[in-house]
Amino acid sequence: MILIVAEHAGGKLAKSTLEMVTAARESGREGPVTVLVLGQGVAEVASAAAAVADQVLVADLPQLAQYSAEVWAAAAAQIAQEGEAHTVLIGGSRSGREYAPRVAVKLDAPYLEDAIRLSVSGSALQAQRYTYLARVTETVEAQAPVTVVTVKPGAFAPAAASGEAGEQYDVELELPTPRVEVTGRSVEKSSRVALTEADVIVSGGRGVGSPENFAAYVEGLADRIGAGVGATRAVVDAGWRPYAEQVGQTGKTVQPKAYVALGVSGAVQHLSGMGKSKFIVAINKDAEAPIFKVADYGIVGDVNQIVPALIEAARK
Amino acid sequence: MKILTLVRQVPDAEARVKISAQQVDLEGTTLVIDGMDEYGVEEALRLRESGAPVEEIVALAVGPKRVEDALRTALAMGVDRAIHVETDEKLDPIALSRVVAQIAGQEGAGLVLVGGQEADWDSQALGAATAERLGWPQLTWTNELKVEEGSLTGRHDVDDGNESFRAALPAVVTTQQGLNEPRYPTLPNIMKAKKKELRKETLDTYGVQPTVRVVNAEIQTRARLNRMIDGKDPQAAAAELLDLLRNEAKVLA
Numbered sequence: 001m002i003l004i005v006a007e008h009a010g011g012k013l014a015k016s017t018l019e020m021v022t023a024a025r026e027s028g029r030e031g032p033v034t035v036l037v038l039g040q041g042v043a044e045v046a047s048a049a050a051a052v053a054d055q056v057l058v059a060d061l062p063q064l065a066q067y068s069a070e071v072w073a074a075a076a077a078q079i080a081q082e083g084e085a086h087t088v089l090i091g092g093s094r095s096g097r098e099y100a101p102r103v104a105v106k107l108d109a110p111y112l113e114d115a116i117r118l119s120v121s122g123s124a125l126q127a128q129r130y131t132y133l134a135r136v137t138e139t140v141e142a143q144a145p146v147t148v149v150t151v152k153p154g155a156f157a158p159a160a161a162s163g164e165a166g167e168q169y170d171v172e173l174e175l176p177t178p179r180v181e182v183t184g185r186s187v188e189k190s191s192r193v194a195l196t197e198a199d200v201i202v203s204g205g206r207g208v209g210s211p212e213n214f215a216a217y218v219e220g221l222a223d224r225i226g227a228g229v230g231a232t233r234a235v236v237d238a239g240w241r242p243y244a245e246q247v248g249q250t251g252k253t254v255q256p257k258a259y260v261a262l263g264v265s266g267a268v269q270h271l272s273g274m275g276k277s278k279f280i281v282a283i284n285k286d287a288e289a290p291i292f293k294v295a296d297y298g299i300v301g302d303v304n305q306i307v308p309a310l311i312e313a314a315r316k
Numbered sequence: 317m318k319i320l321t322l323v324r325q326v327p328d329a330e331a332r333v334k335i336s337a338q339q340v341d342l343e344g345t346t347l348v349i350d351g352m353d354e355y356g357v358e359e360a361l362r363l364r365e366s367g368a369p370v371e372e373i374v375a376l377a378v379g380p381k382r383v384e385d386a387l388r389t390a391l392a393m394g395v396d397r398a399i400h401v402e403t404d405e406k407l408d409p410i411a412l413s414r415v416v417a418q419i420a421g422q423e424g425a426g427l428v429l430v431g432g433q434e435a436d437w438d439s440q441a442l443g444a445a446t447a448e449r450l451g452w453p454q455l456t457w458t459n460e461l462k463v464e465e466g467s468l469t470g471r472h473d474v475d476d477g478n479e480s481f482r483a484a485l486p487a488v489v490t491t492q493q494g495l496n497e498p499r500y501p502t503l504p505n506i507m508k509a510k511k512k513e514l515r516k517e518t519l520d521t522y523g524v525q526p527t528v529r530v531v532n533a534e535i536q537t538r539a540r541l542n543r544m545i546d547g548k549d550p551q552a553a554a555a556e557l558l559d560l561l562r563n564e565a566k567v568l569a
């Protein structure tokens with residue numbers, strides 16, 4: 001079987017889980033697509049998963065109320081072994097890419113990380129992935145009885161509910177006690193269109209000047225044209241914007257129809273997260289800024305003058 | 317406590333990537349210590365300087381002859397000695413973790429520091445895989461770290477924000493930008509580093525085979541329009557850009 005470990009948050013099944021179901025069905029690997037739901041109070045998540053999967057395994061336990069790499073790895077490996085899974089799919093989120101390697105080691109399995117495409121070649125599983133700051137696409141393969149894969153968010157279309165709901169089964173788990181104690185948590189919330197779902201993204205860099213200007217220019221323009229808001233790492237590190245909005249190597253990878261970069265220099269680590277956008281627009285006062293090399297439309301100018309004019313013109 | 321800090325060597329971030337025979341070709345490329353690993357080296361030094369009970373800091377690299385340069389940099393930054401497992405074999409992170417874990421065991425390390433994301437292969441797997449092999453807890457995306465007798469506290473990024481944590485040692489920590497500002501090796505330290513131990517080992521000792529094979533690599537560049545609009549008249553520039561986005565790119569209604 002193909003085992004998918006569900007990602008969910010706030011009692012809702014995450015879109016990434018639906019994407020993994022598509023990845024599983026398109027992979028060419030045989031067997032029922034099985035979703036494992038780990039958590040507490042996850043009945044709703046489990047039925048949402050049942051709408052797209054062949055079967056759903058549910059572990060609704062107090063020890064699973066909070067994510068822990070050690071616990072999630074133990075749970076996924078145990079179910080993979082008992083169910084004789086040949087393919088284990090895990091979300092390519094921060095947490096997914098954190099515990100998936102532990103699952104691979106537990107199962108003595110190879111690990112294909114951050115896959116954007118899956119296929120079968122003979123008895124090997126092949127995955128495509130971006131490497132070298134998303135400048136290279138590599139095809140990698142592993143040949144083993146079981147392979148662990150993380151799936152890059154946004155790379156596959158979310159699966160739509162099929163006619164018949166999959167069966168749900170409760171599973172028993174033997175779980176370790178997590179050794180990392182969480183002593184505080186700060187959750188970042190962005191009220192806007194999720195970056196990975198936005199058709200258009202307006203993104204700001206240090207060149208916009210201040211958090212106030214960021215609100216006026218980046219959010220102002222985004223609201224005007226119905227776009228999501230992105231930011232560079234420099235802006236996030238400075239505390240102007242939440243990490244949830246960071247685009248790049250260590251932030252999100254986005255692929256909107258249009259990406260509008262305001263006061264963004266275009267460092268390779270930023271390009272690696274947005275370089276696959278269909279159209280790239282750059283406004284920067286430095287004609288030599290690297291962002292112009294990847295831009296479809298560029299304006300050499302001061303954001304303080306150009307952006308208010310843009311917001312005004314977009315109003316018409 | 318002994319700290320083991322891993323260093324990898326990667327192309328300079330700005331370097332052009334070349335492909336030959338369907339594989340990434342590093343011939344003639346400037347190679348540097350992976351920035352993410354450099355945060356690990358720096359953090360080990362800072363932990364000791366801040367009075368944490370650190371007996372020794374050992375840098376480890378697995379790779380071809382040239383990787384020595386990255387180890388020399390780590391020695392010049394201030395680590396005490398280095399181990400180089402010399403091999404031309406390209407090991408994926410799961411295979412590599414086998415080497416790192418064995419050495420951490422032999423050395424009796426109490427803390428292993430690994431870069432959070434490789435700048436070349438973009439993998440985040442090595443720290444977690446090493447932790448699992450050692451049976452240790454792991455902290456990833458760490459941007460604040462304090463070590464006391466037997467335990468570790470700090471802060472790290474998670475899916476939807478960040479968390480402060482406490483964990484018992486031994487542990488594996490993966491580092492990232494923001495944790496510290498790595499120091500530049502000074503000339504006297506570069507001279508001193510030449511006398512420090514750089515032990516050579518061979519991969520055979522560790523009985524490790526790659527588990528993933530690279531079938532091919534391609535550079536996919538999209539041709540961009542590179543259409544520049546004069547910004548001297550902001551109103552005219554704004555109107556022209558909106559017109560292009562609506563009528564040429566058709567991305568705005």
Ligand SMILES: Cc1cc2nc3c(=O)[nH]c(=O)nc-3n(C[C@H](O)[C@H](O)[C@H](O)COP(=O)(O)OP(=O)(O)OC[C@H]3O[C@@H](n4cnc5c(N)ncnc54)[C@H](O)[C@@H]3O)c2cc1C
Nearest residue numbers: 205206207232233234248249250251263265270285286303
């Ligand atoms: C390991 C690592 C990981 C990283 N990950 C990421 C990542 O995920 N995402 C990311 O973005 N970065 C990342 N970075 C950081 C990256 O290298 C750059 O430092 C960062 O992207 C720069 O942000 P910036 O363009 O906002 O700022 P700057 O580089 O300061 O550029 C500001 C730009 O604004 C322009 N400007 C200034 N004033 C004006 C004005 N009035 N009008 C118009 N233009 C103006 C300037 O000409 C300049 O080009 C990472 C770095 C490392 C080492």
